[in-house]
Amino acid sequence: xxxxxxxEDNSLRRYCxxxxxxxxxxxxxxxxxxxxxxxxxxxxxxxxxSPHLISQIMSKNTAKAELxxxxxxxxxxxxxxxxxxxxxxxxxxxxxxxxKDKDRKKKKGKKDKKEKKEKKx
Numbered sequence: 860x861x862x863x864x865x866x867e868d869n870s871l872r873r874y875c876x877x878x879x880x881x882x883x884x885x886x887x888x889x890x891x892x893x894x895x896x897x898x899x900x901x902x903x904x905x906x907x908x909s910p911h912l913i914s915q916i917m918s919k920n921t922a923k924a925e926l927x928x929x930x931x932x933x934x935x936x937x938x939x940x941x942x943x944x945x946x947x948x949x950x951x952x953x954x955x956x957x958x959k960d961k962d963r964k965k966k967k968g969k970k971d972k973k974e975k976k977e978k979k980x
Contacts, residue, residue: 906912 901909901912906916
């Protein structure tokens with residue numbers, strides 16, 4: 860693992876310094892990028908020197924961050940709506956349960972019926 864990291868660091872240094880003749884900028888960013896649209900014919904060392912490239916990278920990153928924020932906010936709003944709906948259904952269930960208890964109180968058992976008959980007689 861250490862040897863692999865050292866080898867990777869050495870090859871990256873050679874790429875950045877321009878000492879490697881096998882430098883292929885088209886494959887460098889395709890391998891690292893998530894989408895195929897971002898193809899830059901630039902060495903990694905030149906990225907930090909060019910203010911134009913830095914501004915492009917920053918604008919893309921800020922746009923991605925804003926999209927993530929909006930998506931997160933949208934999901935949070937959906938969760939709130941679901942929570943309200945769940946709360947209403949629970950309240951409705953409680954109301955039904957309360958009504959059942961009231962109905963039970965209204966119902967009379969055998970003892971109550973006997974007492975009522977005795978009072979009539």
